[in-house]
Amino acid sequence: MKSSRSYPYWFILPSGLIYLVLFLVPTVTAFWFSLTQWDLFETRFIGLENYSQFFQEPFLITGAVNTVVFGAVTSIAKSILGLLLAVLLTSGLLGQSFLRTLIFFPVLVSTVGIGIAFTEIMHPARGMINVGLSYLGIHGPAWLIDPHLALFSVALVDVWKGVGLATLIYIAGLATISSDYYEAARIDGATKLQMFFRITVPLVRPATVTVVTLSLISGLRSFDLIWAMTKGGPGFSSDVLASVIYKQYQAGFYGLSTAGNIILFVLVALIVVPLTYWFNRREVDL
Amino acid sequence: MASVKLKNIHKEFNGVKILKGIDLDVNDGEFCVFVGPSGCGKSTLLRIISGLDDASSGEIEIADKDVTHADPIDRGIAMVFQSYALYPHLTVRDNIGFGLSLAKRPKNEINERVNTAAKMLQLEALLDRKPKDLSGGQRQRVAIGRAIVRNPEVFLFDEPLSNLDAALRSKMRLELTELHAELNATMIYVTHDQIEAMTMADKIVVLNAGHVEQVGTPMELYHHPKTPFVAGFIGSPKMNLFEGQTAQEHGADIYGIRPEHLTLSTQTGKWQGVIKHIEHLGADVIVHIQVQALGTLVARADGDFAVTTGSEIYATPQQGREHFLSK
Amino acid sequence: MKRQQVIIGIVALVLGVLLFATPFMFIGITAVKSAAEASHLGLSLPSKWLFWENFMAVIKARNYMLLLAYFNSTVITVGAISLLAVSAAMIGYVIQRRPSKWNGFIYALILAGLMIPPAVVPTIWLLKELHLFKTLHGMILIQVAYGLSFSVLLFRSFIASIPRDLDEAAIIDGAKPWQVFFKVILPLLKPITITVVLVQSVTIFNDFTNPLYYLPGKDNVTVQLTLYNFQSQFSSQMNLLFMNILLVTIPPLIMFIFFNKQIVKGMTAGAVKG
Numbered sequence: 001m002k003s004s005r006s007y008p009y010w011f012i013l014p015s016g017l018i019y020l021v022l023f024l025v026p027t028v029t030a031f032w033f034s035l036t037q038w039d040l041f042e043t044r045f046i047g048l049e050n051y052s053q054f055f056q057e058p059f060l061i062t063g064a065v066n067t068v069v070f071g072a073v074t075s076i077a078k079s080i081l082g083l084l085l086a087v088l089l090t091s092g093l094l095g096q097s098f099l100r101t102l103i104f105f106p107v108l109v110s111t112v113g114i115g116i117a118f119t120e121i122m123h124p125a126r127g128m129i130n131v132g133l134s135y136l137g138i139h140g141p142a143w144l145i146d147p148h149l150a151l152f153s154v155a156l157v158d159v160w161k162g163v164g165l166a167t168l169i170y171i172a173g174l175a176t177i178s179s180d181y182y183e184a185a186r187i188d189g190a191t192k193l194q195m196f197f198r199i200t201v202p203l204v205r206p207a208t209v210t211v212v213t214l215s216l217i218s219g220l221r222s223f224d225l226i227w228a229m230t231k232g233g234p235g236f237s238s239d240v241l242a243s244v245i246y247k248q249y250q251a252g253f254y255g256l257s258t259a260g261n262i263i264l265f266v267l268v269a270l271i272v273v274p275l276t277y278w279f280n281r282r283e284v285d286l
Numbered sequence: 287m288a289s290v291k292l293k294n295i296h297k298e299f300n301g302v303k304i305l306k307g308i309d310l311d312v313n314d315g316e317f318c319v320f321v322g323p324s325g326c327g328k329s330t331l332l333r334i335i336s337g338l339d340d341a342s343s344g345e346i347e348i349a350d351k352d353v354t355h356a357d358p359i360d361r362g363i364a365m366v367f368q369s370y371a372l373y374p375h376l377t378v379r380d381n382i383g384f385g386l387s388l389a390k391r392p393k394n395e396i397n398e399r400v401n402t403a404a405k406m407l408q409l410e411a412l413l414d415r416k417p418k419d420l421s422g423g424q425r426q427r428v429a430i431g432r433a434i435v436r437n438p439e440v441f442l443f444d445e446p447l448s449n450l451d452a453a454l455r456s457k458m459r460l461e462l463t464e465l466h467a468e469l470n471a472t473m474i475y476v477t478h479d480q481i482e483a484m485t486m487a488d489k490i491v492v493l494n495a496g497h498v499e500q501v502g503t504p505m506e507l508y509h510h511p512k513t514p515f516v517a518g519f520i521g522s523p524k525m526n527l528f529e530g531q532t533a534q535e536h537g538a539d540i541y542g543i544r545p546e547h548l549t550l551s552t553q554t555g556k557w558q559g560v561i562k563h564i565e566h567l568g569a570d571v572i573v574h575i576q577v578q579a580l581g582t583l584v585a586r587a588d589g590d591f592a593v594t595t596g597s598e599i600y601a602t603p604q605q606g607r608e609h610f611l612s613k
Numbered sequence: 614m615k616r617q618q619v620i621i622g623i624v625a626l627v628l629g630v631l632l633f634a635t636p637f638m639f640i641g642i643t644a645v646k647s648a649a650e651a652s653h654l655g656l657s658l659p660s661k662w663l664f665w666e667n668f669m670a671v672i673k674a675r676n677y678m679l680l681l682a683y684f685n686s687t688v689i690t691v692g693a694i695s696l697l698a699v700s701a702a703m704i705g706y707v708i709q710r711r712p713s714k715w716n717g718f719i720y721a722l723i724l725a726g727l728m729i730p731p732a733v734v735p736t737i738w739l740l741k742e743l744h745l746f747k748t749l750h751g752m753i754l755i756q757v758a759y760g761l762s763f764s765v766l767l768f769r770s771f772i773a774s775i776p777r778d779l780d781e782a783a784i785i786d787g788a789k790p791w792q793v794f795f796k797v798i799l800p801l802l803k804p805i806t807i808t809v810v811l812v813q814s815v816t817i818f819n820d821f822t823n824p825l826y827y828l829p830g831k832d833n834v835t836v837q838l839t840l841y842n843f844q845s846q847f848s849s850q851m852n853l854l855f856m857n858i859l860l861v862t863i864p865p866l867i868m869f870i871f872f873n874k875q876i877v878k879g880m881t882a883g884a885v886k887g
Contacts, residue, residue, distance in 0.1 A: 005357075006780065007711040008790050015700035015761055022758040023726060026739055030732035040738050092615075094622025099629045101873065106633065108865040108876070110819045112840045113858040117640050120851065126654040128639060160632075165880055172881040221730045224821040228841070242822075245733060249826070254734045261732045272728055338781050359787035371778035375800040385786035388796075432786070 027265075034259040039252070050259035059236035060260075063244040066151055067267065070226075070240055071219035073152065077159045079211045082166025087200065089167065090174050100171070104164035111161065115228025118157045119144060144230055147237035154229050154238060158222065166211045173207025174200070209279045213272065220268050241267070288349045288362065288439030288472045289314045290335060295344035297330055297496075304330050306496040308344070312474060312489070317466050320476045321483040321519070322493035328476045329444055331493070335474065336365050336442050349439055364433035365442040368449065370425045372417040372432075378404075379413040382431045403435040406468075423454050430462075434469070443475040447482065459485055480520055484508070492516050514611050517542045523572055525609070528580050538610035545572065547607035548585040550593075555600025559583060561593055575599055644856040651852035667856040674846070674853070678831070679839050679860065686836040688749055689824075690817045693756035694810050697764050701809065702802055704761075705768030706794055710777065726762030733826050740827060752828050756817045764809045767879060771805040772798070808879035811872050815865050836861050 034050055036043040054060045085103065089096045106114065121128045122143035130140030143153040181199050190198065223242035226232065232239035232247070239247075241264040248257035290312040297305035305327045312318045320328040333339040335346060337358035345354045353361045372381050379400055380387075386396045404410045407427040417425055426446065433441055443462075447455045463486050466473055477483060483490045484504045492499040492507065492515070500507060500516045511517035517525045517540075525542045533541035549555070550573065559577035571591055575583045585601055593599060635656065643651045644667060646659040672679055708719055736755070737746060745751030775798065783793045821837040828835065834842065840857055847854040869876065 006784060006790055006793065007707045009707065009711075011703040011707045011794070014703070015696065015757055016704060018696075018754050019722075019726065019758045019761050021743075022736065022739065022754055023731060023761075024722070026732045026735035027725075027729055029739075030735045033732075033735050033738075038734075040734075040741065088621075088625065091621075092618050093625055094619045095626045096622065099625060102629050102633045104877065105637075105866075105869060107880070108815050108819075108869050110821070110837055110840065110858070110861050110865070112821045112837050113640075113861050114636075116840060116844060116854060117636060117858060120643075120654050121636060121639060123654055128635065128654065128656060131655070168877055169881045217728055224837075228821075228844075242730070246825075249734055258732060258734045261730065261734070264730050265732075268728055268730065336785060338784065358785045363785070365782070365785045367778045367782060369776055369778045371776065371782035373779065373782070373797055384783070388787045388792060432782075436786075 030258050030261055030265075033255060034262045036255045038255040038258070040254060043255075046255070050256045051263075053256060054259055054263065059239060060244060062236050063232075063239040063241050063260075064263065064267065066238065067220055067240040067242070067264070068271070070151060070155055070158075070222060071216050071271070073155045074158045074162070074219040074222075075212050075215035077155075078163050078166040078215045079208055081159065081163050082170050082211055083201075083204065083208070085163065085167040086170030086174055087196065090171055100164075100168070104168055106161045107165045109161075111224045112228045114157065114161055115225045118160075119229050122153055122157075145234060147234045150230050150234060150238040154226050157229065158219070158225055161225070162215060162218075166215065169211050169214075170204060170207050173204045173210075176206075177203045209276075213276060213279075216272060216275070217268065220271065221264070289347075290440060290472060290474065291345075291347040292331075292335070293345040293347075295331065295334060295346070296342045297327070297334065297339070298342045304496055305334075305341070308498055310491060310498065310501070312472060314472055315470050317463075317473045317475065317486060317488045318491060319483040319487035319489070320474065320491045320493055321480055322478065322499075323519075324478055325495075326493040327496045328478075328493045332365075332442055332444055332474060332476045335361075335440075336363055337361050362439040363442055364436050364438035364440075365444065366429045366433050366446045368445040370417075370429040370446075370449075372425055372428055374417055377414050377416055378409060378420070378428050378431075381417065381428055382409075382435050384432070385436050399435050400431075403431045406434065406465075407431050422450050423458065426450065426458060430465070434465075439472060441469075441471055441473040443473065445477055446475075447477075448479075462486060480522070484520070490520075492519060494519075511542075511609065511611070514540050514542070514613065517609055517611060523584050523586065526580075526583055527611075531579070533610065536610045539613040540611040542609035542611060543603045543607065545584045545586040547604045548583070549602045549604060550585055550587050550591065551600045551602070552593075552598070553600065555602040557583065557601045559599060559601065561595050561597055561599055564593060564595055573599070575601060577601070640855050640858050640862070643852055644859045646852045648850045648852050651850070651855065654851070663852070667852050668860075671843075671853050671856045671860065674843065675831075678834055678842070679836075679857065681832070682834045682836045682839045685749060685833060686818055689752050689756060689835065690814050692750070692753040693760065693817050694814050696753065696757050697760050697813055698806050698810055699799075700757075701761055701764035702768045702772075702799060702806065703794065705765045706772050706798055708765070709769045709772045710780065723762045723765055726759070727766075731759065731823075737826060747828060747830050747833055749828075749833065752824060752833075755823055755827055756820070759823065760813050760816065764813060767805055767809055768802065771802065775801055804875075805879075807872070808875045811868060811876045812879040815868060815876070818864060 033043065035045060035047060037046050038044075089100050093099070124130060124140070124142040124145055127143070129143070133140040141149055144150050177200070181203070182195055185195050185199055221242055222240060223246065226238060226240055226243055227246070230238045232243045241260055245257050245260040245264065248260060290310075292308050292310040295305055295308040296303070308331060320331060322328050330339065334341045335348075337353070337356060341354070345352060347353065348361050348363065373384065376384065382403055383396045383400045386399060400413070401410070404413055407430060409424070409427055409431055412420060412424060412428075417428065420428065429446070447458050450458060459482060475482075475486065487504055489501065490504055490507055491501050494515050500512050502510075507516055507520045511520060514527055518527055521544055523545045525544045527540050527542045529540055533539055557577045557580065559575040561573055562576045562582070563574040565572040566589070569589045571587050571589055571593070573585045573587060573593060575585060577583050583601055639656055642656060642659065643654075645662050645664045647661060647663055650659055708716060740746035740751050740755075743751075745754065779797055780793050783797045788796065819837060821841070824833070824835040824838055825841070840861060843854055843857050847857075
């Protein structure tokens, strides 16, 4: 092959170099900096002290646990709701294209803007949600104020904002399933529910992989929504690793902040890589 | 003099030997067809001549110049692709003139040459259209126009007719033959279709599993196939080939007789058999005969020849038309 | 349409509007109220529509900070997108067309870019060393680095659908490698380029985290950061804060109205192949 001459590697250079310098180099050097006490000018090697500090401080551990909870809750909710909405919005309903547009729009809107707006919407006394619930005779919870609920309230908004994308990915996935399968199943006497679980769910798998992987990665790394809504509070109850990293950075603990970064990196890798591997292996079995 | 000489061309890719030492001379002005089944290496060989691929070893000369390591543009060749490979975003005019504009020829020269080529191929009315607005036959012509306009010394065709329907294909065969006569250029044409090879070629190169089986004019290959592969590949329906006693009697491994060289009779003949299957083609009839000693024998007879399935029949090979081949 | 589909459709529309449209109505209505009315957080119509007053108040706030922010965000978005589009296409082209033993490694690097959270403090350190910290061009380069993986993957899968014969025809026609790309391939990438430009510009325009880290300082403020800054300043003037949200929402809204299809196509790519 003459591809060496026809497709020169220097094509990769312009932004490949930017990627190397501004993304790969910091990622690799982070491992070193996480082992130091660091003020951006001077480093002092302290071994694993940052990490041991990380795992001894309860609020830092809360951050790590919350990160996993937030990622899991949002990605599971997005994939289940997304699939159900996609099935609903491909069934030929009145106004379905308007509905698709409506639920997709929040995806494009500023996360911080959404966060600020929902902070007010979730106001325990005057917020729209609890006012609405009171009409139904329900006493709404204290959403962002309740330490046990704050993280889940933010997760709810994250799902609200992101479910449109999951739905559209599922709609694209559903479009690839040939209607022959459904007709064959109907001739075999399958009910709608059986068709959903035996045909739709297994065949829409590539879309599920995409939705779960994408929302897991973004969920685990999530920062701006949490920062706009609770800043990790009340207390540290809704802190996640990304907000811990920012707080430690602001406080000038650069080594500790970087250790948090490495922990987040390892966490994402530990969850996403085996998952993708498992997804792909199952695919071969099909 | 635009002859093409290949010397001991080898090509290996990922440990697989695709070409195993090809030696070949294509003379100036010749219409040479590479024919063979898919995977025989014919397209690879063409790509090596074009310079799109490198040979693993061996030498290529075009017009007596060593071009083994030259870029395609420096080889004096033009190529017509199976998919036509027209640039979708350019008009017919710009497609044909693309190479000339890359070579920074003056505008009016490009225009003039594009117009001449278009005239030759009756494309004048289509010059401002985009490829997507053309029919298959028209796209084919544009692809040829793109080759002609550069006045190459050697034209390379990679299965150019395989995407056309049967009627258009036979029309284009004729047009390509005429074009060859008009341009008097060397043409190398790759196909898997032995009919294209027979009808168009001055010289046929039969390739099989990475080596040359036989080189010759169409009638040489038809009358004097040197290997069982060529015997079976050229001619339709296929030549009857048998191993065993009949071949051994003549000191050969394989005995061959073409369907059209068998005389059928209901009374007497060399081989007696039962008719298993009949295909009426109108002018001809193809008869499949079960012969005890040989197996199935296919014979071509006159369309009026009255036979029925299951009846007995005798087949006799015509004198001097038998082939005795070694493995 | 069957009766059942109409009925379910109506129910879905009511629920959909309730759940997905009311928050935006809330933003819109609050933005035109007086400060006192806005603090009630209700959905009731304002007694006096103060669109223009609130609009001017937000624009003028902190010495026209929002205008500066729009300027900065536009510079960053346009700069990063122009760099990204062409260079990501070039990378996608080479790795799609050129099979080699490096491909697995290159692919892993690309996936790393999608997955790994950027190491922020080391990046800040590096930007400082390169004198790019707190500069718009530094921010542009950061956005290019962070958006590269996604863009390359989109280009790569689109280029896979362009027959290689076209490259080869161009090579036979005497095109140099860069001419094959810029004269033959790039013009054919228009649809995917539009998609990449739209998706990335929404992402970059809406980015909050990266400017927060890499672009601190009043002069470098971006649109998303104004929200953050005004959140504390306008805590008693909810109307102005929401007017700001409204203004920040407008550019993506315009994009959405005109290019809905292409944006959706880009964001859902991958659903089919997994």
